[in-house]
Amino acid sequence: MRNTAKITTAVLAAGALTLGLGACGSGDSGSGSGSDGPLVVAASPAPHAEILTFVKDNLAKKEGLDLEVKEFTDYVTPNTATQDGSVGANYFQNKPYLDDFNKKNGTDIVPVVTVHLEPLGLYSNKVDKVEDLKSGATIAVPNDTVNEARALKLLSDNGLITLKEGVGNSATPADITKNPKNLKFKELEAAQTPRSLDDVDASVVNGNYALESDLKPSEDALVLESAKNNPYGNFLAVKRGNEDDPRVKKLAKLLTSPEVKKFIEDKYAGSVLASF
Template identity: 75%
Template sequence: MRNTAKITTAVLAAGALTLGLTACGSDQDAGNADGPLTVAATPTPQGEILTYIKDNLAAKAGLDLEVKEFTDYVTPNTAVQQGEVDANYFQHQPYLDDFNKKNGTDIVAVPNATVHLEPLGLYSQGVKKLTDLKKGATIALPNDTTNEARALKLLEANGLIGLKPGVGYDATPKDVASNPKGLKFKELEAAQLPRSLSDVDAAVINGNYALEAKLSPAKDALVAESAKDNPYANFLAVKKGNEDDPRVRKLAKLLTSAEVKKFIQDTYDGAVVAAF
């Protein structure tokens, strides 16, 4: 999932659903275990990973795979819920939990089908290492709920701040309990963060936007998220009850194969990392 999206309002969700149903059409094979497996995905990297599987691995595994790309973060879930597609691949668990709660849906992660992480990284034009951050430094953060909490947790994990005990996936700067360096926070739209680097001391930037700005989490970030045990890793998801569809299980196995791991490593220069 491109982790920059807020959950859309009910009105926009309804519009996105209409768009999704139009895009998906009357897919008679959705939910038909003998037909193609239709998967909704955002274009990069999820759609690219699925297309790689379709072109190189699916036939050998006896899987007829169909990929439908969407650029919003509502339609892939509403399409799964309505049975217009069989599965989706674009989101992480905190987003899905929030989506299900707010929309009354019952979409679940497919077991053993967690694929990749788009790691947040802390970047700077003027600072070469974390310890060089000066007191009172300004750090830009993504301003959407999910990614702002991720950014703060990244700073906490690297000793820059401390958050209030028990703060979950909706932490904001108001939840900072300790701040030894007196850091200041500037909240911006995630897409603007790379352009903000000349105006702030450092910025926490999503992996996809880092890639677009030719920044590598592996090479350029002062610190970056680890994929291990990370709740923000993206996975294959289905409507509850469809986890054991044989086609879904085949795709889950392919998504976590050595071939896909190599494709991710060779293609994304650390802006996307395998989580398996």
């Protein structure tokens, strides 16, 4: 199932890349290497594009920043588009995910500034408490390496399973050493996890996909990832060498401004946490 899901994801991502790059165009406006045109930033719709749109509408003009936001719904195209210069930057991912992506794809993308954390959560349409999950229950988890490991760690931290020591960001269901409820796992592309809620007993959903599905992590999650010492903060990223682009520096400053922090606190009420 894992291999099949990944092949499907790759096919979908290839289609998304064609559409995404067509939308961005082939001009220099998105390139991080030039500083004359607008800075085009690839982002997940929520909360990333929402935060960028707030910056664009309220803060960018004062800093002399021409900002363009391009939304993508997968976790592959924003990086490939940043690597080939179709966009100048992206904002959607965390460091463990980026490290894994760079290693597997030969890309050279680097973080610029960390902006926020979206706590990963376990959600269910069938039970109201994690203790009510029955023996043999099926739980959907993201199928990419880092987010699957992160999902399993969330379940481990809440006593549902025990993981082999030291597996870190490469954990899979094969690394479960104790499974007292005999839980079963359905590996899905991350964007599909909230859509699976009617088909499984519970689903581990990334924060951005939870928000896009009208879930409120701070209220709806059975269990929620802790923000303390959490390595999964989301950041603005560029292709290596473009960190000093004046447009990127302006955006980094604005994304970590008091105004953005207040916007995050007011709009997301604890479902998204500022990391600065």
